[in-house]
Amino acid sequence: MKPRDAAWFKLRRRHLAIYPECRACDSLADPCVHHLTYRGGKRGEKERPGDVMTLCRGCHDDLHRDFAQTGEAPRSKRLHHFTIEWVETRQAQIAAIENPAM
Numbered sequence: 001m002k003p004r005d006a007a008w009f010k011l012r013r014r015h016l017a018i019y020p021e022c023r024a025c026d027s028l029a030d031p032c033v034h035h036l037t038y039r040g041g042k043r044g045e046k047e048r049p050g051d052v053m054t055l056c057r058g059c060h061d062d063l064h065r066d067f068a069q070t071g072e073a074p075r076s077k078r079l080h081h082f083t084i085e086w087v088e089t090r091q092a093q094i095a096a097i098e099n100p101a102m
């Protein structure tokens with residue numbers, strides 16, 4: 001294993017130990033560690049814990065599909081901003097379904 005891969009697996013494992021659930025829908029199934037910055041290269045080997053976010057497979061796929069529809073590259077710098085807004089929108093949608101009176 002290359003050093004940068006080892007660093008990424010370590011960051012990924014530590015992140016999932018602290019944040020096992022999907023940030024958007026709270027699912028614990030099939031977690032992905034989504035990059036917000038890709039700091040330090042294509043595997044994000046210089047990323048810090050705040051540079052990644054746990055998303056379940058379903059939310060992660062939806063996020064990247066929606067981002068691709070904006071015409072952005074998958075690793076665009078705009079992904080950070082897009083991700084935060086996308087997650088907040090999905091959280092609000094889920095809250096509205098769970099609490100229809102609000």
Ligand SMILES: [Zn+2]
Pocket residue numbers: 033034035060064
């Ligand atoms: Zn991602």
Ligand SMILES: [Zn+2]
Pocket residue numbers: 022023024025026027055056057058059060
């Ligand atoms: Zn999810």
